[in-house]
Amino acid sequence: MKNINMAKEKRRLLRLEKLGTDHPICGTCGEKDWRCMERHHVSDYGRDKTKVCICRNCHRKVSDDQKDHPAFDPDADPVLDSIGHFLLGLADLLILIIEKLYEFGHILIELAKPSIEQEAVHE
């Protein structure tokens, strides 16, 4: 075999297989490195099977947010309860995205400002 770290290559491919895509990308921050990508249960583990691909950092944040969601109620209507938790989980993700949008927006505005050299040229 040509010079290639096969052990690492196998880890990469196994990870991508578990992620279900060869081109993972964090839906909230844009991270693409396969080594820090994970699958997140939107409605919290055990409530619904829907999973999304996000990075470890964002996963930690939204999983922590899920701890503040209403606790499991055995008497609740399972369908409505499941939909409700899904919407809360989705909202957590959207909040992260909104934070990121603010951050990117400010970065672009900063970038758009004329540099000191350009101001000097105009003067």
Added chain:
Amino acid sequence: MNDFTARPVTDHLPISLRAFAKLDSEKARLKKFSNDGAIPQGPSDWTLIFDCETTTNPSQRLSFGTYQFRKHGELMESGIFYDAHNNTSGEYAALKEYAARHGLELISRDEFVHEIFFELAYKMRAAIVGFNLPFDLSRIAIGHGSARKSFAGGFSLSLSENQRLPNVQIKHQSSRAAFIQFAGPFKGSGNRSKQKRGEKEAVRRGHFIDVKTLASALFARSFSLKSLSDFLAIENSKLDFDEFDGPITEKMIDYAVRDTQATWECYEKLIGKFNVLGLHQTLPEKIYSEAGVGKAYLKEMAIKPWQQCQPDFPNAIMGKIMASYFGGRSEIRIRREMRQVMLCDFLSMYPTVCTLMGLWRNVIATGIDHYDATDEATEFLESVTLELLQSKAIWKKLAILVRVKPDCDIFPVRTEYGDAKQATIGLNDLTAKRPLWFTLADCIVAKLLGGKNPEIIKAIGFKPKRKQRELRNISIGGDDNYCINPAKDDFYKRLIELRHETKSEMHGADALEFDHLDTAQHNLKILANSTSYGIFVEINVSDAKSGSKVAVHCGDDDAYKISPSKLEKPGTYFNPLLASLITGAARLMLAVTERLALDKGLEWSFCDTDSMALAKPAAMPQSKFTYKVAEIIDWFDKLNPYDFGGSILKSEAVNFGLYGNSKLEPLYCYAISAKRYALFNLDAGGKPILRKASAHGLGHLRAPYDKRNPAIGIAPPQDKLSNIGVKRPGFSGGGFI
């Protein structure tokens, strides 16, 4: 029509009717259709290509094989594997010496299976590529058994004694295609924590790609590795070699190594062609035929299959639809007699009748409504004439099935003619006590050719419900010039028009542009053919479990139950109404041609689905014959539904001189059946110059048998056609008789 005289009944034959047979539990087994646009995860960027050479005795055991393991196309490792049991020490030495000299790995079969096939290809989700892959997989297997579940009826190959490594399951579909997958892992070898939680673990099924299958699906023809290499003009074509009887030699290893290289190069080119189609939701390994390409396009447009839209469509009506279904008309009229003919064929027959009848609207509908059309059909049949059939509007009224009481009427019949052991379909006089279902088009055929109106007892008309929402536009081949809006365009019409336009642009294009346009027109042709008929009547046969009960619907309102040995599972886009209407309309096209020919004093030699060989009566002068054929062709001008002019009936190129000569050349036909005939010109000495030959159904006498593996009990060819003076232009080898 008033001078009808009943012809006497000559044969009393049992006839067979197509039926709709459904398991009670079938509804629940329909696959959920997904049109969410999600791209399935395909193989990783690694590819294993391998090929086996075998012993020449009947057991065809593995002698040695060659492989390549590539990443992103770059060769990472290549080598030779061998089976020590089937090689002499001298042969092993030859392999060892060759491998060392060419920098190849030399490993045993066991090492290949464990260290390459499973450790690398299986675990790394590589594409596993070969030419005629089932054969090569079976050569590296150490055991086999019967596959189960969805692969029931197929084989399960064991490649290793390690039971934790999965078997490979193979189920043959046709001479060109087989389903291949890894079986589920050995029980207890999965993720324990998931098993404890009762969660199902995803099974790694592998990505097996048979180059032979993909090539035949993309180009609608069969290939050997040699012919595919030539067709795709790859750099390292398959080598010629036929000394397989002797020991392993350098030349033999060269040949084997080249086979793997040629397989890779063909695969790379085919994947390039596949990617150009823009079928993002379908993996190439899931394309088993042209129809697979068609289905992939329908999926790309997010068209929900009719069965999913309308699962509660009455089974009794499905039975009536199936009873009215017959395939294309294929018939011989002048047998074993040399006659001068002109071969005419219809422009894209099935897409054309789909367009004339407006059937695309049914494909994108949320369902189909049915209504009593008895009066409508009776009045229509009374009034319809040959002249009226020149009106395009008339063809839109043909979405009707009728129940008639045949009384010396010409209808398609499925029966065992003569001494035949198998039922075939013929168009002949039919008298039956029991009323039967046909398309309205078949009734018009009966009127045109038989001379009287069949007696209609009942008729059912069909209309599409509202269009599906969320349909997606597609760009054929990813080219925005070939954009189709499935909700607004008549898909079939647009395809044929785009192809015509593309072919026109090819005249005068430079070489690069010509290639681009040629690929585009080819893609359009495949798409038109693969979506206009076959997928609507796709039925997959499987073995029935003992005790299975099936309700059979066959034209009556009531069903009867049977315990069958086989089950019929409808394909994804199964819609037999469309299949029945399309083939019925195509038979009507041929019947109109026949009527026109007979009225003009011509005869015909054979017809096959979309073509008819019109025959010159012996006494008719040549100029009169060609004039009358031209009149028949012109008759179909008015039925052209496309935005370009001309008749939909064409005079085939074989009627003209060789090598682009536009002058009509007398063409002769000698036919023994509708699909076994020879068309030829005669040279100055009266010897035939073969122009076209059809040998359908003779495959068992030809490939895949060759000198190394002759068919048992069939005599070798007597002589080459060229040796008896038959010239076959553009073909140097000469055929055999």
